[in-house]
Amino acid sequence: MSYIIAFVSYSNFNNNEYPVQCFRTDLVRNDEVIIRRADGKLRTAKVLRLEYLNWDCQSFIQCKRSECYFDSVGNLCLPSRSALIVGIATAENFIKKLQDCGWIPLNSHRNTYRKIFAKTNDSQLAYISIRKNGVDIQLLPITEAKLPIKPYSLYDSSFSLGRVVRHSLAHTTFNLYEGLLRFSDSFINNEINLDRYFIPQGEKDKRNDVLKEEAALRKNMKDPDDYGISDIYDALSCGDGQPVYLSDGIWITSSGEMYD
Template sequence: MSYIIALVRFLDSEQPFPVECFRTDLAAHDQVVVRLGSGQLRYALIVAMKYLNWDCKGRIECKASESSEDHLGDIVLPYGTPINKGITTHAAFVSAAKSLGWIPLKPSQRTYRNALGSTNEKNTAYVLVRRNGIDIKIIENTFRESLRPYSLCQCSLSEGITVRHSLAHTSFNLFEGVLRFCKSFDVNELGLERYFVPVGSSDKRTEELKAMSIARKSQQREMQDIYDACSDGGGGPAYLGDGMWITSAGGIRDEGR
């Protein structure tokens, strides 16, 4: 699973290919080395970078300029690939938040991978990390109790000021955005409302995939209508003529004349 997805183009293809990316210093038109699901290494050109949180088979190992070639012309990767730079994973985000002084807690719900908390002069804030997003909650300090590491965190969003962010289809790095919230909260900054506008989408599909899904469902409905018109209602294949039969699932069988 990769929050950042790079759409790359190989030399022998015009079709963009999605691959996982674990660095924030790459952009469109950068040349990179990609490892395919088969293990093969290939040079590629980045066409676009998107925040999709997809699970892809291929991944970017490094920039093309960071690699070399052996005497046979095979790509040689630098030590430590795939190269990771910036906050691109759940683990990197949690580590960065802890380095800011946020306390790791034990989530009360299995929905959450991690929970972190911090207390300022007036409130307590919780950052709740899901597989596909991050939730934030602020509640008023009633008893001024300090947070204890790995104590149970009540993750209900029914109290306090809350927001649910999704990783897919954000216009910026959500991990970095929530770290900015952590810093703003710690210094009692005013105007925290800007962090409570939901971003991203729970639907990871791109507009192209949504259009394909709509077209596929439309075709399925059309085939079902044809079957319903030709079937005797018994659930078996319906004869269309000229040796062609249509099944109850909308499939076509050609049994000849």
């Protein structure tokens, strides 16, 4: 699963665009990158655009093209120490930053949440609850807190209490993880007006416009090649004729058909 999805075009293949996982915040449009496909093969590509979609694609960006080098016989070689993850691009990096800021991890009986963190300031108790597809914030008066908050104690509040906002990762217009770290700073610094952090961000439906259109066309599709589906299959397949996973529960067969 990748919060950031890069749409790329492969060098020396065609002009179509393909979604790949991106774990870096330092990439921009037209950057040349190295893609590692599901079959382990590497391909050079150019970034066409970046979107926050939280998709599960099989291919991912290994590194920037500029970080590679050529050996004595002209083969492209990957850098030995190039970081796969750069910036706050994953839930794991976000969680580490919260812990560095002093947020206390809690346990929960609810499987909905991967992690729950708590922290107090001079007047309030805050919870940041991390889901697979989003992050929730809850604010309560500090009088509701059972102090001191013990690490890995049980979260025993209810989202029907206090002030709550539920953010979705897909289709945010900015890096939500970075935005939530700004909330952390504001909360720790006892800012009075936190309204800007309680405007819900993102959408529950992770499909982009192309996938929504494909879903509408699927039932009536006569010639899959008219919509470039076979080209996408060729780019993602490792040549064994098996269905390949595109994203968000969508599979493509060797005949160009799509199903979920």
